[in-house]
Amino acid sequence: MAETHGEISGHVCRRPAPVQTFNHRSSKWVRLNVGGTYFLTARQTLCRDPKSFLFRLCQTEPDLDSDKDESGAYLIDRDPMYFGPVLNYLRHGKLVLNKNLTEEGALEEAEFYNITSLIKLIKEKISEREAKTTHSPVKHVYRVLQCQEEELTQMVSTMSDGWKFEQLVNIGSSYNYGNEDQAEFLCVVSKELHNQSYSSYTQPSEKAKILQERGSRI
Numbered sequence: 001m002a003e004t005h006g007e008i009s010g011h012v013c014r015r016p017a018p019v020q021t022f023n024h025r026s027s028k029w030v031r032l033n034v035g036g037t038y039f040l041t042a043r044q045t046l047c048r049d050p051k052s053f054l055f056r057l058c059q060t061e062p063d064l065d066s067d068k069d070e071s072g073a074y075l076i077d078r079d080p081m082y083f084g085p086v087l088n089y090l091r092h093g094k095l096v097l098n099k100n101l102t103e104e105g106a107l108e109e110a111e112f113y114n115i116t117s118l119i120k121l122i123k124e125k126i127s128e129r130e131a132k133t134t135h136s137p138v139k140h141v142y143r144v145l146q147c148q149e150e151e152l153t154q155m156v157s158t159m160s161d162g163w164k165f166e167q168l169v170n171i172g173s174s175y176n177y178g179n180e181d182q183a184e185f186l187c188v189v190s191k192e193l194h195n196q197s198y199s200s201y202t203q204p205s206e207k208a209k210i211l212q213e214r215g216s217r218i
Contacts, residue, residue, distance in 0.1 A: 030058050033073040037080035041087060048090045053113045082109040089118050095125070103129070139193040142166070149183040162191045 030046055032039045046054040057066055057074060067075045076083075082101060086109050089095050095118065097106060103126050110118040147155055156165055167188040 031071065031073040032076060032083075033069050033071075034076045034078055034083045035080040037083075038071075038073060039080075039083065039087060041091075045087070045090050049115045049117065052115045054090075054115075078109060078112060079105075082106055086110060086113060086115065086118065090115070095121055140190045141193060142188060142190045145187045145189065146171075147185055147187060149185065152185055152187070155187065159189060163189045164191070166190050 028043050030041055030043050032041070043058050046052075046058050049055055069075055081098075082105055085095060085097055085101065085106060095106065097103065103122055107119065107122045107126070110122055145155065152168075159165065165187070169186040169188070171184045171186055
């Protein structure tokens with residue numbers, strides 16, 4: 001058989017280029033499949049913390065036996081919504097969470113990946129938040145109710161839903177035709193709002209509405 005030299009009928013016969021394979025161990029880029037979502041990042045980014053799971057994952061001779069999907073991406077069975085902030089922290093050193101994510105959830109992921117500096121940062125943020133909540137001043141809402149002597153015992157005994165008695169003021173008596181004079185009282189009650197704002201207290205409970213109705217005679 002005659003040997004051909006790359007030309008057939010005056011046309012150049014081009015051989016197909018060899019298929020390029022993505023070598024995770026030698027490439028500076030790493031592809032991850034986290035909970036079904038793909039992430040592509042630099043190997044250098046994943047190696048920020050030498051004690052982390054991600055550092056061990058992308059070593060030339062890893063001590064982790066990690067599965068890969070059909071595209072060659074490392075499979076990690078974790079929440080991709082939280083992996084995004086974790087990866088961004090490794091990129092720029094700041095923790096940025098969307099409003100639908102919690103610091104406690106991010107802490108769970110940081111502990112799973114064993115990123116020590118991120119674990120420390122999140123714990124500090126949680127401690128600061130809890131300290132701020134603990135030392136915030138307690139707000140109160142007050143109501144003044146007017147009642148007669150015969151109603152006083154029942155009104156005080158049925159108060160609940162966080163309301164408590166503060167002060168009782170005798171304002172004299174009222175005369176009802178055919179009945180004996182009834183002593184009139186102003187009863188001051190209060191309720192703690194804790195971390196709520198005054199504006200947020202817009203819908204009183206049924207029990208609070210009863211107290212309001214009793215005080216409507218003021």
